[in-house]
Amino acid sequence: MKMKNEFKIGSRLIGKKYTPFVIPEIGINHEGDISKAKQMIIDAQKCGAECVKFQSHVIDDEMIKNNVIPKNATESIWEIMKRCSFSED
Numbered sequence: 001m002k003m004k005n006e007f008k009i010g011s012r013l014i015g016k017k018y019t020p021f022v023i024p025e026i027g028i029n030h031e032g033d034i035s036k037a038k039q040m041i042i043d044a045q046k047c048g049a050e051c052v053k054f055q056s057h058v059i060d061d062e063m064i065k066n067n068v069i070p071k072n073a074t075e076s077i078w079e080i081m082k083r084c085s086f087s088e089d
Contacts, residue, residue: 006018009021009051012050022048022049023049023051023052023053024044024049024052024053025053025054025055026052026053026054027055028055028057028080028081028084028085029084030084031083031084032083032084032085032086034086037054037086040052056085056086057081057085059078059081059082063078065078066078
């Protein structure tokens with residue numbers, strides 16, 4: 001079976017003969033602040049990004065509540081992840 005060498009995302013062609021489609025990823029560094037997240041999208045666009053990917057976490061489904069505090073932090077991993085997550089809304 002021959003694989004298709006190109007495809008579209010919206011009107012953007014993706015394939016070997018086109019400019020790479022780079023997708024920057026925004027992790028939890030927005031710290032749960034929607035304004036900061038929106039600014040990160042704008043900044044990525046200014047750098048040439050055509051889209052961004054957000055990491056998203058459902059903390060209650062992914063983690064067991066814990067009190068583990070990383071050496072470079074003052075709060076637990078659980079609290080950091082909870083503070084830096086967005087609601088579905």
